[in-house]
Amino acid sequence: MKNSYVHARKPLSVLLVALILIVSTAALFAAGSQEAAKPTSPVAITIATWTSNKDQIALLESFVQGFAQSKGIVINTTFESIPFADYNTKLSLELQGSGGPDVFWVLETAAPAFIASNLLAKLDTAMKNYEPDDLSAQALALWSKGGSVYAIPFSTSPFFILYNKDLFKKAGAKSPAELIAAGTWNWDTFRTASKQIKDATGVWGFQTVDGAGFEARVLHNLAPIVRSYGGDFWTEDGKVLINTPESVAAVKLFHAMVYTDASVVPPGNQSDFFAGSAAMTVGQVSRVSKLVDAGFAWGIAPMPAGPKGDVPVIGQAAIGANAKGKNVALASELVAYMTNKASVAAMAGIWPPARKSVLESESFLTSNKAIAAQDMKAAVGDSIKTGRVLPSHLQYPQIEVESRMVFDKLWNANANVQSVLDEVAAVYKKYMK
Amino acid sequence: MKHSSIGARIPYWILLAFLAIIFVYPFWWMLVNSLNNPADIFGTPTLLPRSWAFRNYMEIFQVQxxxxxxxxxxxxxxxxxxxxxxxxxxxxxxxxRMRFPGRNLAFLLLLTALMMPIEVTIIPLFSQMRAFGFYDSLVPLVLIPIFGAQGAFSAFLLRQFYVTVPIELEEAARIDGLGPFGIFVRIMFPIAKPVLSSAAILAFLAVWNTYLEPLVFLNSLVNFTLPLSLTNFNDSYGLPQWHLQLAATTISIVPIMVVYLIFQEKISNAMVNSGMK
Amino acid sequence: MKDTPKLTLHRMHRQEALAGWGFIAPQMAGFFIFVLAPLVMVFVYSFQSKNLLFGGTAFYGVGNFRDLLADPLFAKSLVNTLVFSAGVVPLNLLLALALALYLGKGAYGTRFVRSIIFLPVVTSGVAWAIVWKYLLQGGTAGPVNWFLDQLGIAGPNWLFEKGWAMGSVVVSRVLKNLGMNVLIFMGAVLNMPPDVLEAARLDGSKGLHLFWRIKLPLLMPTVLMVSIVTIIGSMRVFDTIKLMTDGGPEGSTMVLVYYIYHQAFKMFNTGYASSIAVVLFIIVLVLTIAQWSLRKKVSYYEA
Incomplete structure (x- = not known):
């Protein structure tokens, strides 16, 4: 031991370790509090999004710079990408504290809660000098309350069918394009095609939206079928329709596709349309980029129709300004700028706009290089007119969590669809007043 | 091992093979499929990658x-x-080694931290970190292992060690004119090296693998730590990217595996002792 | 020391006390801020009605606990936690003990087994859960079911069928942590006094008899300790559940810790979630007291 005392006379190394500790802790603290930077002439603006795609961020940045130029100021933008899966939760928590982002994307499901909890700044003043008539009241409905607008949709993107042409050919099934031409593109022919492909090729006929139609996206998955049969989940005025005969018939059709025909990628199975292991799926314009180097020929088609026509789900996303931000007025103006006609037109190829003038323009139909003009019109442009957003609610997260557990009961072969949906309806009713 | 008959060895070899399958195959499967295209991941398992898609390992750096x-x-x-x-x-x-009023009480208090599951205090911790302005930063992830259960455990471990250090060592140093801090820095800290390294291994592994804390405290993509990052290949907007998730998981595990295989004894002993704390 | 004049001794004591406080100051300050304060606060929160999103905090008395009693999901998560423990603990201990006894003989390849069995222990729970989620794919897509298929068995959709999901997470969790207990037991097996074993052998005791009458009693203290540590660990299961089943299907794998997370960070009911955390705290507290009182009895582990 005496020996080690002699050997251990190395205070230097100890000091070094301590130094590293202090410096790196300091660096961490500095990194943690970088929000509170000293005031300099450029304005710092933080924008929260759920995309981390470089091109999309660059596009947004170009709007910010355009805005800064028009105002004659310098803006330093920080983009904060919060992953989609936890976007609502994480953003809500961040906005509750201080130092949240100045401008942020808002998901449709969060709209009522965000407005009710005063997280969003009123945009009425900022919107004054830009042609608001171009945005229909319907497009703004979700984002308005008491005559004020709290966020502006930059994307009004319908979900449509993506299909693998090669697999249809291989199975000898009539493709959606042919069925549309024959005027018989509906849920029954959709079901037949799916089964035909599964039986003939062994490849799944249909994959639910994002492969999550049994879990996180159960409403996305069922909504187009349910609504085109004349059913719904719940309505704006608090009526619960998920256990009506129409809704039940629609859900039964999907259930039969999964368990009777066994043509749908079942829960927990990772077979993927984009990898060529399913013949059809549901997607949006923004997902088409994933098909650029797909190893198969593909096409897009509007959602199949039911007795009440085709009712695709429209995914809306909006931009809003933080009501508690440091530069609320400037941030609000930026939001308005980012959704003005020119900006919206620039985004149209990724995020279909809510602006009539852009939507009806020729340039919109050719805005996405991967999609043919007539498809853009049929599956996107026209669908925006017939489609609807998912039902919204102040307590959407609670409803989602609680009803998910009941929906789970649907996913086995012997499920009694009617009684499960009755249970779901009971959950919904608790929240409707 | 005593020389036993072949008949006695056969069940032993079967057991060995079975264990190897259960404990090694998951890692092998992960490695193989991290080199596959998404379409090749499922279906008949193979011992070698079908696609040899080394670009998966480049792509993970691009999508996140x-x-x-x-x-x-x-x-x-x-x-x-x-x-x-x-x-x-x-x-x-x-x-x-030091005598001061309140020592036993303080130590007893500290021991309660040892049993405190982070899951119990995570909600107030969240509010607290947010009030301190540490939300969406790495600071909470550093503070909690230093002062929470992991910190208390290291303190406990070191106390047990220092109790056994002969007093003569300190006295010799005191005669040399060293103060308490000098004694600590020059003698006590260095001689605790074996225990320090055990504590360090445990703390490092715990922090490297922690999931709940980053999940709760982090927000923006740039601040993510590995466990969060791995789950994000699955959840991000668009579809899950299993091949990338597997490649990323492989990269996150490999350094730990290599270090483990080199310092096996040390690491497993440290962990086993902690399991018996 | 004895020769030191009283006054100096006094000063020395004071110096030592100051130094002592100084030395423990960082740890204790951190303890008060990051352990004790949050613990007090979680009790405070549990008596409040509190929502992170809509703000607002109001005193709610025992309302949260009353609501807990009426909450079927809480009851479910409590039961599920117990079921999970009841699955993990015996399975883990039996396998670990059997392996330790078998390998403890120092058979050829012991080192190899020790190494591989410990691999999952150092692997992150997230990585392990991710890989097992793939291995347990339904149909014949996953390797586990592919293997069963080769034997002519149609494997279930492990993580998505109510009857199988819990069992699946239990097994994957057991495999993750088994190595730890095997090594602990191996240490205990090696520490069995050889003279006692030898005496028993001379008395003609062998095989199962030797195990039940001699070895198990010798190992019993370790077994009890390890059981409690394993129970506490299984009470805290989170990543396995979140990543493999997300609490489903039909809430059949919703456990306490995940329910806390759910209520607090998905539904923002922090007051209510805190009352669940208090319940978890009490359970862990009781287990820890059991562990510590046991530990006093079995002091020879402290080596």
Whole structure:
């Protein structure tokens, strides 16, 4: 031991370790509090999004710079990408504290809660000098309350069918394009095609939206079928329709596709349309980029129709300004700028706009290089007119969590669809007043 | 081993093979499929990749700031580990060798931290960190392992060690004119090296693998640590990317595996002792 | 020391006390801020009605606990946690003990087994859960079911069928942590006093008899300790559940810790979630007291 005392006379190394500790802790603290930077002439603006795609961020940045130029100021933008899966939760928590982002994307499901909890700044003043008539009241409905607008949709993107042409050919099934031409593109022919492909090729006929139609996206998955049969989940005025005969018939059709025909990628199975292991799926314009180097020929088609026509789900996303931000007025103006006609037109190829003038323009139909003009019109442009957003609610997260557990009961072969949906309806009713 | 008959060996070899399948195959499967295209991942399992898609390992850095995530994790793990052992060595030494009023009470209090699951206090911790302005930063991930259960454990470990250090060592140093801090820095800290390294291994592994804390405290993609990053290949907007998730998982595990295989005895002993704390 | 004049001794004591406080100051300050304060606060929160999103905090008395009693999901998560423990603990201990006894003989390849069995222990729970989620794919897509298929068995959709999901997470969790207990037991097996074993052998005791009458009693203290540590660990299961089943299907794998997370960070009911955390705290507290009182009895582990 005496020996080690002699050997251990190395205070230097100890000091070094301590130094590293202090410096790196300091660096961490500095990194943690970088929000509170000293005031300099450029304005710092933080924008929260759920995309981390470089091109999309660059596009947004170009709007910010355009805005800064028009105002004659310098803006330093920080983009904060919060992953989609936890976007609502994480953003809500961040906005509750201080130092949240100045401008942020808002998901449709969060709209009522965000407005009710005063997280969003009123945009009425900022919107004054830009042609608001171009945005229909319907497009703004979700984002308005008491005559004020709290966020502006930059994307009004319908979900449509993506299909693998090669697999249809291989199975000898009539493709959606042919069925549309024959005027018989509906849920029954959709079901037949799916089964035909599964039986003939062994490849799944249909994959639910994002492969999550049994879990996180159960409403996305069922909504187009349910609504085109004349059913719904719940309505704006608090009526619960998920256990009506129409809704039940629609859900039964999907259930039969999964368990009777066994043509749908079942829960927990990772077979993927984009990898060529399913013949059809549901997607949006923004997902088409994933098909650029797909190893198969593909096409897009509007959602199949039911007795009440085709009712695709429209995914809306909006931009809003933080009501508690440091530069609320400037941030609000930026939001308005980012959704003005020119900006919206620039985004149209990724995020279909809510602006009539852009939507009806020729340039919109050719805005996405991967999609043919007539498809853009049929599956996107026209669908925006017939489609609807998912039902919204102040307590959407609670409803989602609680009803998910009941929906789970649907996913086995012997499920009694009617009684499960009755249970779901009971959950919904608790929240409707 | 005593020489036993072949008949007695056969069940033994079967057991060995079975264990190898159960404990090695999952890793092998992960490695193989991290080199497959998505379409080749499922179906008949193969022992070697079908697609040899080495580009998966490039792509993970493109779809997410994965190198940033790696750096974050490394930074947090190193700072938290160093902080953990330094703070714990100081207090462990004091608890073992110094006499001061309130010592036993303080030590008893600290021991309660040992049993405190982070899951119990995570909600107030969240509010607290947010009030301190540490939300969406790496700071909570550093502070919690230094002062929470992991920190208390290291302090406990070091106290147990310092109790056994012969007193003559200190007295000799005192005669040399060293004060308490000098004794600690020059003698007590260095001689605790074996225990310090055990504590450090445990703290490092715990921080490297922690999931709940980053899940709760982190927000923006750039601040993610590895466990969060891995789950994000699955959840991000668009479809899950299994091949990338598997490649990223492989990269996150490999350094730990290599270090483990080199310092096996040390690491497993440290962990086993902690399991019996 | 004895020769030191009283006054100096006094000063020395004071110096030592100051130094002692100084030395424990960082640890204790951190303890008060990051352990004790949050613990007090979680009790405070549990008596409040509190929502992170809509803000607002109001005193709610024992309302949260009353609501807990009426909450079927809480009851479910409590039961599920117990079921999970009841699955993990015996399975883990039996396998670990059997392996330790078998390998403890120092058979050829022991080192190899020790190494591989410990691999999952150092692997992150997230990585392990991710890989097992793939291995347990339904149909014949996953390797586990592919293997069963080769034997002519149609494997279930492990993580998505109510009857199988819990069992699946239990097994994957057991495999993750088994190595730890095997090594602990191996240490205990090696520590069995050889003279006692030898005496028993001379008395003609062997095989099962030797195990039940001699070895198990010798190992019993370790077994009890390890059981409690394993129970506490299984009470805290989170990543396995979140990543493999997300609490489903039909809430059949919703456990306490995940329910806390759910209520607090998905539904923002922090007051209510805190009352669940208090319940978890009490359970862990009781287990820890059991562990510590046991530990006093079995002091020879402290080596």
């Amino acid at each position: 700031p994965f190198s940033r995530h790696y750096t974050n994790t490394l930074l947090v793990a190193v700072v938290a580990t160093v902080g953990n052992v330094v703070v714990a060595a100081l207090s462990g030494y004091a608890f073992a």
